[in-house]
Amino acid sequence: MKILSKENWWIWLLLMFFSGGSSILVLGALLDVYDKNAWYAKWYIWLIGAILILPFTVMITVLNIDILTKTAYKLEVNGKDYYLSPYIWIILIIIPIIGWILFIALMLYLNIAILINLNRGNGEKYID
Numbered sequence: 001m002k003i004l005s006k007e008n009w010w011i012w013l014l015l016m017f018f019s020g021g022s023s024i025l026v027l028g029a030l031l032d033v034y035d036k037n038a039w040y041a042k043w044y045i046w047l048i049g050a051i052l053i054l055p056f057t058v059m060i061t062v063l064n065i066d067i068l069t070k071t072a073y074k075l076e077v078n079g080k081d082y083y084l085s086p087y088i089w090i091i092l093i094i095i096p097i098i099g100w101i102l103f104i105a106l107m108l109y110l111n112i113a114i115l116i117n118l119n120r121g122n123g124e125k126y127i128d
Helices: 006-019 023-028 043-052 054-074 086-094 098-120
Strands: none
Touching: 006 023, 006 098, 023 054, 023 098, 043 054, 054 098, 086 098
């Protein structure tokens, strides 16, 4: 688990670039943010989403946002009152143009702030 140490933050930077942001799922697993009773742990929900195809892509996006926000909370990123609220994310999706731009900006902020907090050493307390 030395991958969470302060000196290895650049590995997460490279993973973020080369994985298209999906490395947050691995970081979330290392920080133990997954809940076994959450919606994403139920296999039949994923089966229904895969059959209907369009909800499957929405489900993957929502999973990414959920794990991103929980990981940011564990790494003590500022602004948790805003990004942990599901209503903020829903409002940003509903409002055209400005909301969509703010949605992308919030996603970028969380990804960059996670990397900054890993660089500051906030992930070292989760090393076994």
